Structure formats: structure tokens, C-alpha cells
Amino acid sequence: MTNPIKRILCVDDEEDILAVVKLALETVGGFETRQCDSGADALAEAGSFHPDIILLDVMMPQMDGLATLKALRQDPATARIPVIFMTAKVQASEVKQYLDLGAAGVVAKPFDPMELSRQVEKLWKQLHAVDATALNDGAAPAAAGRRRLLEEKV
Amino acid sequence: MTHDYSLIEPADAVQETPPALAIALIKLKIKYIAQLGNTIAEMDVLCPPPAPAVLTLESLLKLTRIAHKLAGSGKTFDLPSISDAGHALEIILAQAIEETDNNSLSPATQAKVKTATATLNKTCRLAISNIEPESLPEVVFPSPEKTVNQPVVLIATGSDMTTSGQLKEQLQYLGFKIQLVGNIASLAKHKGNAPPLVIIIVTSFSQKDTSAIQAYLKTRDALEASSPILYLASQNTFGMRLAAVRLRGDAFLALPVDHLQLIDKLGTLAERSRPYHYHVLIVDDDEMLATRYGIALEKAGMLVTILNDPKRALEIMDTAAIDLVLMDFDMPDCNGYELASMLRQMDNYIRLPILFLSAQPNLDSRLRHAHLGIDAFLSKPVTVEQLVQAVSGRAARSSVLHKFINEDSATGLLNHTRLKKELVLEISRSTRENSRFTYALLDIDHFKMVNDTFGHAMGDVVIKTLAHLLRQRLRLTDIIGRYGGEEFGVVLLNANAQQALRILQKIHMQFSSIIFTANKQEFNVTFSGGIAAFPTFSTDATLSLAADEALYKAKHRGRNQLVVASLNS
Numbered sequence: 224m225t226n227p228i229k230r231i232l233c234v235d236d237e238e239d240i241l242a243v244v245k246l247a248l249e250t251v252g253g254f255e256t257r258q259c260d261s262g263a264d265a266l267a268e269a270g271s272f273h274p275d276i277i278l279l280d281v282m283m284p285q286m287d288g289l290a291t292l293k294a295l296r297q298d299p300a301t302a303r304i305p306v307i308f309m310t311a312k313v314q315a316s317e318v319k320q321y322l323d324l325g326a327a328g329v330v331a332k333p334f335d336p337m338e339l340s341r342q343v344e345k346l347w348k349q350l351h352a353v354d355a356t357a358l359n360d361g362a363a364p365a366a367a368g369r370r371r372l373l374e375e376k377v
Numbered sequence: 378m379t380h381d382y383s384l385i386e387p388a389d390a391v392q393e394t395p396p397a398l399a400i401a402l403i404k405l406k407i408k409y410i411a412q413l414g415n416t417i418a419e420m421d422v423l424c425p426p427p428a429p430a431v432l433t434l435e436s437l438l439k440l441t442r443i444a445h446k447l448a449g450s451g452k453t454f455d456l457p458s459i460s461d462a463g464h465a466l467e468i469i470l471a472q473a474i475e476e477t478d479n480n481s482l483s484p485a486t487q488a489k490v491k492t493a494t495a496t497l498n499k500t501c502r503l504a505i506s507n508i509e510p511e512s513l514p515e516v517v518f519p520s521p522e523k524t525v526n527q528p529v530v531l532i533a534t535g536s537d538m539t540t541s542g543q544l545k546e547q548l549q550y551l552g553f554k555i556q557l558v559g560n561i562a563s564l565a566k567h568k569g570n571a572p573p574l575v576i577i578i579v580t581s582f583s584q585k586d587t588s589a590i591q592a593y594l595k596t597r598d599a600l601e602a603s604s605p606i607l608y609l610a611s612q613n614t615f616g617m618r619l620a621a622v623r624l625r626g627d628a629f630l631a632l633p634v635d636h637l638q639l640i641d642k643l644g645t646l647a648e649r650s651r652p653y654h655y656h657v658l659i660v661d662d663d664e665m666l667a668t669r670y671g672i673a674l675e676k677a678g679m680l681v682t683i684l685n686d687p688k689r690a691l692e693i694m695d696t697a698a699i700d701l702v703l704m705d706f707d708m709p710d711c712n713g714y715e716l717a718s719m720l721r722q723m724d725n726y727i728r729l730p731i732l733f734l735s736a737q738p739n740l741d742s743r744l745r746h747a748h749l750g751i752d753a754f755l756s757k758p759v760t761v762e763q764l765v766q767a768v769s770g771r772a773a774r775s776s777v778l779h780k781f782i783n784e785d786s787a788t789g790l791l792n793h794t795r796l797k798k799e800l801v802l803e804i805s806r807s808t809r810e811n812s813r814f815t816y817a818l819l820d821i822d823h824f825k826m827v828n829d830t831f832g833h834a835m836g837d838v839v840i841k842t843l844a845h846l847l848r849q850r851l852r853l854t855d856i857i858g859r860y861g862g863e864e865f866g867v868v869l870l871n872a873n874a875q876q877a878l879r880i881l882q883k884i885h886m887q888f889s890s891i892i893f894t895a896n897k898q899e900f901n902v903t904f905s906g907g908i909a910a911f912p913t914f915s916t917d918a919t920l921s922l923a924a925d926e927a928l929y930k931a932k933h934r935g936r937n938q939l940v941v942a943s944l945n946s
Contacts, residue, residue, distance in 0.1 A: 239405065242405050249665060311448050332449035333448070336453060
């Protein structure tokens, strides 16, 4: 059975968005959250907050979402935390790029505050379903399982 | 190419948002709109309305950032036009940037950029000028077909009995969703979204039936929420009544069932299991926490008002009928102890239940506060379940007393006195919050004739049926009262005259299509209504008068219609 999500780290350079995300995730989804307004901040917080998921905005000044993801993957303390991108750039090629980099999924912006928790939970379930599939097939890490599913779809 | 499995699109579902959450979102929306002024200024600098020289690559890139930001956020804050305009500008900017890269930004493209920027600018300005109450989200009234939580009545039939289909039809007109479950054993297997409002068991209390019922009752013990049981017995004997009591029946009727009595009983049982909407005031300076608690209590069926500033508590209590106060003990400006003491000094609030939430629950302070008659001390962090339990327990106990004082005994609606009070309260609140509401008077047509022709018992059923319908179709926050005789008063919050008219017209249609039967005769009943809106009419006197005159007009124009009062009548 899938463990429930407890903690989510939210990263976005816009204060307004962070406020809505916090409201949406905490009151509708009942999760515990923390907010960061930059990639650098996120790297610092992720190690101590131990989130189950990181919601990451792509377009941020200085260190954008992709760079932040790469950095997260390099730190063993945070490498395994699934990352969900939030972005208005949702062309299939761009999404593929994110997934290839190891993102767990993408939530399209502008998002609906009433739907955000449901979307996150859905991605979480899919993530664990894929892991389970990988396990059953005796395959190694989850990332490989995800890529295989991707290719099948295409 | 189809979407990737991992990309989730924002859904277009229309949901019923709990009021506390809706208000929190609106506050954030207003904050967002306030920032738009800066964004507009930025855009003006980058692409000034009068013809600029040439748009540089740098300004194009900066504009792209702005457009992208707005495209990705507008709709989240309930401003889809901003998202659309931002997206449109983004696309054009991408083209412009490409052209600039090749050193050949055409005048045509430049003009397009200007136009798109102007459009985006305009939508932002519009949002700013629209922060008026009129622009608040359209009120969505629940309609029976779409209500997810329509109360369900289950009918289970004992082994040697049969259930009539006509019964099911009649009950459905009243807005109940009837489900014929089959035999008694099937009751345990019934799964629904919520526990049914009432369970009807048609039985002869035979050995077989009794065992089946006992088995079913055992499965109910495990569940906290159990619905009342109405036994429809094959005979009206002492033995059967005893059996009904022993088998935990909440009501008993014997076959052949008197149709009127059945509807009556169902109505009573239904009201009993629907709690009076306890109004809770939460006083906590932690906005997020207060909102969470508010939402949990709303889900449990209560009305919630949230206050972050304790200094305003007394003012709020004066203008709203608060049944319980939930307050944070450790607020900076004025701690819970002081606030409670103030409340206890006021006659009106001596018996008001007060619950404290405290991060420091040592025994000493609890004893010290015992004299304040604090109902409970809950230590933070308190789980949402504990909170709901603590509050609901008190709600249940207080509702009996409340009913006695405030309700019309026949219908369970507010009585005349209380309704008038509510009207005054509502005027205060709406004035304070700069919102609107509508007051309507509904009067059953030819009621005297119904009584004379079919008897007072039937007249009673007609009254109760309308009462039930009003309760079903209006919202939790709407106020319904009975003025005695055949007249009802309704206060529809956050609705203007047109919105109120629409919902009342639906109820009007539904009511007139109900077929009442008495002495094997079938008949229909209609009502007339007068509607007056606040703030068009701004005092309780003018509102009442206007609604009354509109009702009079409706009667005079032939009855069976609704009339909206206008200022020029």
C-alpha cells in the first residue's frame, strides 16, 4: 500500500503563488508544507524538512527549476525526493525533457487551487504504482521503470 | 501526440467550496490584484503606449517574463482573462524575439506586441477596478439533481411482506432519494456515500425477521453514525410495539400505513438527524490554523465565523447569533482569559459555551479558570477530529434547548420572534461586510380551503411538506422561518433579487407539482411570494413592508406567482 503524503516543500519565486499553494495543500489536502522563494532556499530547506514531495516552479530568476532539480539530485540527502514541476510550459517535448531529468511529473500552470491536492496525490499514486511495477519485473531503480512506461506510451 | 501519463491538466470541475476556504481564496485574490499595479507600471516602461522607438531584445525578454508570470497565475486567482491575455502576449513575444535575433524585427510584429501588451494591460486594470462586492463569484444554489449528498431513505422488506411502489414515488416528490434495499439482510451490505437519513423496515417481527434485524443491528454497532429506524409493522399490537422498542426502533407505524402519518414521521425523524446549524466563532490570530479548523467544522455541518483580531470579538457577537466560541488562549493583544472574563460579565453570554485552545495546558491554569465556566481546554496541537468531537458534543446537547426557544414546534423552522431577530442581525452583518441578501415572504394559496376540505391534519402535512422542501433546497446559511398559519419567511444570504427569484421559482415549481392525497382524492397546492432585496430596502421595517406589499400584489394578480418589490412601488 502507498504511504500517505505528509510533507510537501513548495518552491516558487512568486509570493502570491506560494500563498495559494500553501492554502490549497494545507486546507484541502491536509498536508504539512513549507515555502521557499528560490532554488537556493529550497536546497537548504529540503535537507532539514525531509519533504515527501517537492513542488518546484520552473521559471525562477537566478536558479531556475531545472538547475534546482539537478542540484537536488547531486545531494544524497535530497536525491531521492520526488520532484513535481509547476509550469506553464507544457508542450510534450518540454515535459519529456523534465521527465528525462528525473522529475516525477508536471502540474500545469495556472493551476486550480481546489484541484492541486488531488493532482499531487494522483501523481504520488502513479509514482508508487510505477515503482511497484518495476519491483515486480525485478528491474532496478524507479527512474528506469518510469522511462520504460514513457516509451511504451509513445 | 497524446498527453504523457504524468502530465495532469487542471480539471474543469465545478465544486462546492466551503465558505471559509472561499473567503481565504478571495483575500489572496485581492492581494494578487493589488500587486498588479506594479506589473502594469513595469509594462508601461518596457512598452510605452505611444509608439516606442524599437523594442530591444532586453525589453522583449523582460516582457516575456511578465507575460509568462501572468499567464501562469491569473486563472489560479480566478482571473482567467489575465491568463489568456498573458499567454497570447507570450506567443507573440516569442515570435518577436526570434525576429530580433535575426536582426529583422518587422514593424508588423512590433505592432502586434504593442497591441497584445495593451490588451494584457487592460485586463489587469479591469481586475483592479473590479474589486467590488458585485464581482464576487456567482452564487451557485444546489439543485436536487446535482446534489451529491441528497439524503437517502432505505426501505427494507421482511420475508413475508411486500412494499408498495406508490409509496416510493410519493416520498421521492418530497426530495428524498428512496432506495428499495430488498430483504433485511441486505441492509448490512448497503454502501453509500453517507449514512442514510432514515431506514424503514417493513416487518411482521416474525422469528425470521427478528433474527435478521438483530444481525443487522450488530453490524451497526461498529459504526459511529447510525440512522434512525422506522418500523412499519404488519399490525398495531402491544407485542409488535414491544418488539420495535427492543429492536431499537426510533419510530413505529402499523400497516396499512396512513400516508399522512408516514410523511409526518419521516419529516420528524429527518429533522432529528439533521443537526441545527451550530454557529461557532473561532478567535485565533493564526489565520491558517483558524481556517483549517473552520473548514473541518463546516464539513461537520456547522456555521463558522473566523476572527483573527480578538478586539473585534464583542462586536461580532453582537451582530451574529453565536452558539459557541473557540478561542486561542495565547494571543498577543488580549489573551483568552481576559476575553472570556469580559464575556462572562455580559448577561447575554453567561451561558455561552467557551472552548479554549492552548499551548500551555497545565493543571494550575485550568483550575484558575474554572470559575469562568470554561467548557474545555484543548491543548494545541489539537487534531481536527478532537476538535469536531468537542464542539459537536456540545452542539447536540444545546440543540434541544435551542429548539424550544427558537423553533416553531410543528415544522422545526425558526418562529416568528427569532426570524425577526435574524432579519435585524442580517442587516447589521451585511452593512458591515458590504454584502447583500434578499428577504422573501411565502404564503400558501387557498390554505383555508385545504383545511376545510381535507381537514387540519392534511393542512398540517402541506405545511410540513413546504417546510421540508425549503430546508432541502436552500443553503445551510439561508434562514427559514414560519410566521404562523401558512406563511413562511426566508432570508437568502449573498443573493440579489434576481438570484433569489430564480431559486424560489424552482422551489415554487417543485412544490406545485407535488400530488397530495386525502380520502382517495388528489390535489395540488401552490404558494405566492413577495421578494425584497437589501440594500435596495435598507431597514427591517422597509424590507418587511416591501416584501409584504409584493406578496399582496402576487395574490392580487391571481396567486401562484412570485413578485419582486421595486423601489417605485
